[in-house]
Amino acid sequence: MNQKVVHLLCIVVLCISLTGCWSSRELSELAIATALGIDKHEDGYKLTVQIMNPGEIAGRQLTTRAVVTTYSTTGKTIFEALRRLTTITPRKIYLAHLRIIIFGQELMEEEGLANSLDFISRDHELRTDFSLAIAKDMSAEDLIKVLTPIEKVPADKIFSSLKTSQDNWAPTKVVMLDELISSLTSPGKQAVLTGLYISGKPETGNHIENVQQVDSPAKVHLDHIGVFKGDKLVGWLNESESKGFNYITDNVLNTVGWVECDQTGTISVEVFKSNTKLTGLADNGTPKITIDVKSEASIGEVACQIDINDEKKLTEIEQKLEKKIEEIVNGSIAKAKEFNSDIFGFGDVLRRFEPKKWETWKENWSEEFQNIEITVNADMKIRRTGTTTESFIGKIEQKKEKDE
Amino acid sequence: MSEKVRISGAQFAILVIMNVLGTAIIIVPSIAASFGQQNGWFSVLLATLFGIGLVFLYYLIDNNHPNKNLYEQLEDLFGKWIGKFLSVLFIVFFFEIAIGNLRVMGDFIITQILVNTPIEVIMLLAVITCLIAVRMGIEVISRTAEIFFPYTVIAIILLITLVLPESEITHIQPVLQNNIAATLAGVIPLLGYPFLELVVMLAIMKHVNKQKAGRGFLVGMTIGGLLLTVVTLMCLVVLGSDITARNVYPTYVLGKKISVADFLDRIEILVAIIWFFTIFFKITISFYVVAIGVSHTLNLKNYKTTTIPLAYVIMVFGFFASPNIISTRIFLSSTWIPVSLIFGLVIPIVMLVVGFVKKKI
Amino acid sequence: MFIAIIVLLLSLILFRFEYSQVKKLKSKKDKWTLLVGFVIGLYCAISLPLDLPVPHMNRVMDQLVGPIAKPIATMLQSFRIK
């Protein structure tokens, strides 16, 4: 009965469909951005964007042209700078596949993070699955320009090495956008960002020779964690402090630690499981935090004469490792206190355990943070010894002695 | 006039669920978190309990007048002219639900999915689809809902399970320790949106088998409310209260968090598009109810007469409903509360009381 | 202007089809409702391209229930996180 009308409407739908394709963008009209660098500039911001050249990555005939290109502009705001980029880029920049955003150190120290972050969190094109980092002692622009071997797209290299080093080595941390924002806004936590820097000859980084040599002259490193207070960068944690930070924030998936033997030499262990529990307590009005680190490890390398078949010796090693973890953790906390920045989220812990007291501490938490009492309990269990039991090093040593 | 068709209890329950979720699923977590912070999920839970209470009220009303829809009941209870006047008010209320949801849907699509497309076109397409659905009748609507329901539920369950690894229970701790007053206050806007809007179901309840209507309503309301609660809870647990409150569409951000083995990620649009089903049915039901209301009030022979003009009006009023997304949020937590209380609670209670009194006499 | 004319033309075709359907109902009221409804609908339709005034429903409601809504809103606002 009303079939006619329905069909008419369907035709109308199709007509409308045929007249406009407002939001469509052909793939060949897009410049897929993989990394974004934000630096301070006298005009406001300097924006550097790394765009990949798909034909060089997956095309059928690869040439020796670079796989990525970078463009830089300046602008009063980031949004403005990004749009101004269209005057020099051949295509519209597409940000949804961004892997990493790098901030220049200068910008972080002087300007702060907040203004840059708003655009990043507001723009619909940007997702949340990219990581953020700081260019340590250099501008983000220089860092973005470095070509990397193996991983064709440099941003991919940085992203994946951030991930693998977080998973296997521990002194770095992949910081995603929402985590960063929530630690920036939370009164009981301060933000951190991993630092990146170039070693070798940075000036050769953006030449194709950088990837043509076996040993690239310019390499990207990542092993420091930048500490924020408010939204400004106040300092850096070194490798061992970064590791301590990751122990406290329960961010250790797998790492390697070593202790010295009784004699000369070292034993390395692979920590394959680590859990940290933070408990807060208000003890007579002063905040108190207990850090329980429970780790399991296996022996990875024995470079000294030791009989690891001996349980007592194993317990000794365990105790040494525990002590070392405690040292690392305490070192990290001391550094944080030095910067007066609660990067571990102790305030958040107290908010959860002592919500009432927290309300009183919240106002001047940075002072309270200095007085915070911290107890570290490390518990290390060695579960396995690898594929061999006793090391052959002992035998070699004995042989040496005999030969002498 | 309304049709003489039957819909099954299960179909009715599905329609109720679709109406509870509707657009609410994309913005309720934000509203809840902006009040109760980490306890926002509790506000939604309380509102759900209230909603379940509402079911009994509506069930009693319907039970007094089986086989009569809302407009017929109003005329029965209050006489022809007062009844018609109240019907008109209800029609305006349902009309507002239709255009409000249309607008929220349009805003959502152009903010997140089709950025450069004019909102008029998005809304026009949705209205045309709704129009076709409304003209096909409540039977076809409820059957279509039946077809799409599994996908909606699977999408929500997938969302919940896939973001589970990202969740951190610390985000909602301490549980119910502070912010209690704000948590309770947060229930109030949630009552109006979406639970009191469920009064719309009174207008189609007569098509449902009398015994099954109440059960369907109850089941639908419970499942819908619980899904809303769980989605809010997941938003809070995964994103934290701050980001949940800050985002306009936190559930969509939650969808962005889906990542299974670095392979099954970036599927939030798919999830969002599937929620579109719930929104579609919410708009369609309100549209349908407005259409039968108008034709009942004017004593028309066929409700389809009014559908095409109404489609024009809904489209344009939807476009002008609110100047921007912020005003929609303000509207939902201010004006909409008394309005929905009047139509969803006060008038139904009066109807119930008058019904009882009349029966006694 | 151009869009308005297209909208009008499409609507007239739609009206023709719909009117032939409604005619079958043999009800004067239905015919009149359709006619009046279409006039209102057309006004709405061309108001978009021609910028004619259309009431903003949310604002109308704001004004109608403002006296009750205001205190509730301020009360709620006080509970909101800052």
Add this chain to the structure above:
Amino acid sequence: MSRFKIFNTLKDNKETVDKISDDNNKSLHKDISKNISEVKQMLGNSFDIVTREIKIGETNSIEAVVIYTDGLVDKDLVHNYVLETLMIDVRKAESEKKINSDQELYNFIKNSTLTTVELKEIDIFPDLYHHLLSGDTIVLLNGFPKGFAVGSRGWEDRGVQEPSSQQVVRGPKDAFTETLRTNTALIRRRIKDPNLWIETQKIGKKTQTDVAIAYINGLVTEDIVLEVKQRLNKIDIDSILESGYIEELIQDEAYTPFPTMYNSERPDSISAGLLEGRVAILVDGTPFVLLVPALFIDFFQSSEDYYQRSDIGSLIRLLRFFAFFLALLTPSAYIALTTFHQEMIPTTLLTSIAAQREGVPFPAFIEALIMEITFEILREAGVRLPRAVGSAISIVGALVLGQAAVEAGIVSATMVIVVSLTAISSFVSPTYNMAISVRMLRFGFMILAATFGLYGIILGLILMVLHLTGLRSFGIPYLSPMAPLAVGEQKDALIRAPLWMQTRRPKLISQKDKIREKTEKPKPTRQ
């Protein structure tokens, strides 16, 4: 080619014939020569009409004529049982002095001479033409304004062969043929139940095609049978050449891309349908038999599902539904993802797609359209071409076109993959007509995807489902048992439960004689 003898029951044709020839109810003449000349004139001296004038009897010799249509009759039968008996037996009988008058001779011929099963007296011309053209032999005697129609139908026939569509690996390999009798026989051989009723009627003013409706009385809902009959009676058309004519003229909804009647050339599918309480419509002259009511899911079921283990059958059925959606949505999803929602594609995949599209001059939508249309043309060419070259050419065409187009940079390799995936998926459908619907709808979805991305696709899906839920096939909701949901029917919908679990017939189609079987779950009898 085997030769089939067809014996038709003559009596039930009377009414229809009367109805058709109301205007021309001319009686036969007494004079035989007048009759002959009238017949010859009416049929335009067609050369396949054979008239053999003979004289019967010795003493009471009567002029007679035997008329038949060459090619439609079984010549042996005419020779042995008509001509021979008339010319020899009558003479013998007469010589024994049994026949005295012409009237007696007439009765003798009628009762004792013509030794065929079917014999009918005719007295008007329309009857004569009808029988003559149906393959009966007409015997007219001089002096009588009436004659005999002797059932002698028998013509060259294709014989029962393997079905050309709906092939199965396991299952019966016979198929319906162009002859109605053979087809009914094929069904009867499967269902030896007295309640299998077959009613015929003639449709088509010029073609006079036999259309039979078959159903199992007691299983079928009478309303459906009545509805089928009423709809068939409403048909007023001059020709019915295939069951497609019937389908188009009696379906519920004229404007729908979806088939609301099932057709099959497999006797086992049709028998299974009859046993579920459906009605089959058989049309003379085509091997495709219609089955009503037909539901959406019927088009995803193959009779082989029931001959295999239930788990295999279920999985394959699910695969078909999946393939349905692939065939429907793959190109549109590709367009939507590459032109609207690039963020949904994993970066590495996006890079390789982007690299391929780098040199392609067309937008993705146009590219998809070109490839889809090319493919449709190839497929159509493959079907119509002589069988020997058809498939080879289509494959070669696809390969050459696809490969060369990619090499030349006109289309991207991904698009070729997308189109071939779509094509393969559309071949999975066990019924041809559902596959055609999908082919058509695909283009609509592509347009929607090109303008609104996934939003458009979703709107299209909602519209499609709205349309599907609104459809009915002879009163049965098309999407049942999914919407309205019938939990009990799910055993034979998306999946195929083991036979011993399907104890009841589909209740939507028939409410009568609900219990199908009472077999218990099989287990060894000895513990």
